[in-house]
Amino acid sequence: MQFLVESSNKAGHQVLCTTHSPYTLTSLNNMMYAYQVGQSEPDKTNEILDKKYWLNPAEVSAYMLKTDGTPENIMDEDIWQIKAENIDDISRELNRDYDAMLDLKYPVAHE
16 A cells, blocks of 8 residues: 555656555555644654555545445545444444354354
8 A cells, every 4th residue: 555655646647546454544544644744743744654654545435335336535634544343334234244144054052
């Protein structure tokens, strides 16, 4: 993600990225937060995350496709962060389904 952000910042290009990875979203959140904190503490923030990776959150959109195919905005515009926990909710749902099938295949005797 840092490579994509650095490249798009240099060239002024837009990037469209699709992912199922909470790590990718968290990485983007860190870069957007660095941009925000860097406005008041540029030198200290640059020591943590090089300025070339800072990402202006006003230039970021994040959507999740719902099961019916419609997009849902997952950008929290109050704090300018992607609500990465939305992907965690989907993972929990998938894990519940998997566990239910495991219970069918390998029933546990209840005392």
